[in-house]
Amino acid sequence: MRVSMKFPGEDTGPEGNVRARGYGITCVLEDGQVLEKAAANISVVRGTLSAQRAAAMSSRGRGSIDPKGGQPYAAAAMSLVFHSAHPLIPTLRADVRLFQVGDEAWYGGGCDLTPSYLDEADTQQFHRYWKDACDKYKPELYGELKDWCDRYFYIPARKEHRGVGxxxxxxxxxxxxxxxxxxxxxDVGDGILPSWLPIVERHRDQPFTEAQRNWQLLRRGRYIEFNLLYDRGIKFGLDGGRIESIMVSAPPLIAWKYNVTPQPGSAEEEVMRVLQQPRAWA
Structure with a gap:
């Protein structure tokens, strides 16, 4: 395991002024038998909103945010991304975060799966876990957050979703x-690993083919496309954040091939149908 730590730290703007102070820990496991790459980030930051960040927040309906920037803020976040060496174990991405400006605090987060191959039992179990977690707070909460996840993790250029949500x-x-x-x-933070580990245990000892591994690498290309082109958190971090911590979520190996089309009736075509048209799983 490789571990790096930043404590304390500073983010300086182009004029040399300090825009943020804070600390963070990044832990990365690489080349494991199950986890080809696993990254965990924890960060706590205080700073001043840049005009770019403030305008983005204001555009999302935050009336207390001055779109010109300049307001002090505090933020804390934990994020996890697990890329398996096994093509039948889906990538897990999850995070929880807090952002505070003045007396107002907003929370964000989530947990989602990105499989290379569709296993309906895995996907149903994962979604049922999170439905049960949501039902404790509001009956309609799971449906609202599931739909939000499907909308957010969408690649317009490809007309497909990044995963099964x-x-x-x-x-x-x-x-x-x-x-x-x-x-x-x-509860979301505490439930991340319990929602995913049963899937790992079911598949970790199953054999797989070189063709399945190659398909996994192709699907990882879509993962990177979404992160770099559409992910709001990465765009936020690139505005003065620590680049190694921001890009640590990237899978270790990726492949792109021109105009790949799955064979009709294949397992690869099956997962593509679901990525193009999300289902109700729970």
């Missing part, structure tokens, strides 16, 4: 949501 939420506060969002976010 899960939960996603952003800019959520207890006053607006009508339930204890902080408690819910704690």
């Amino acid at each position: 899960g939960l996603f939420f952003d800019d959520m506060s207890s006053g607006e949501a009508g339930f204890d969002v902080e408690a819910f976010v704690r």
Whole structure:
């Protein structure tokens, strides 16, 4: 395992002024038998909103944010990304985060799967886990966050979704949501590994072919395309963040081939149909 630590740290703007102070820990496991790459980031930051960040928040309906920037903020986040060496074990991405400006605090987070091959039992179990977690707070919460996840993790240029979804939420506060969002976010953080580990145990010892491994590498190309072109968190981090921590979520090996079309009736075509048209899993 490779571990790097930044404590404390500074983010300086182009004029040399300090825009953020904080600390973070990044842990990376590479070349494991199950996990080809696993990354965990924890960061706590205080700083001043840049005009770019403030404009992005203001455009999402945050009336208390001055789009010109300059307001002090505090942020904390934990993120996990696990890329398996086994093509039948889906990639797991999850995070929980807090962003505070003045007396207002907003929470975000989620947990989702990106499989190379579709296993309906895996996907149903994963979604049922998160539906049960959501039902403790509001009956319709799972459906709202599942739909949000499907909308967010979408690659317009490809007309397909990055994975089979899960939960996603952003800019959520207890006053607006009508339930204890902080408690819910704690439950999401505690539930990340239990929602995924049963899938790992079912598949880790199964044999796989070179063709399946090659398909996994092709699908990872889509993962990177989404992250670099559309992911709001990565764009936020690239505005002055630590580049190694931001890009640590990238899979270790990726392949691109021109105009790959799965064979009709194949397992590869099956997963593509689901990525193009999400299903209700729970």
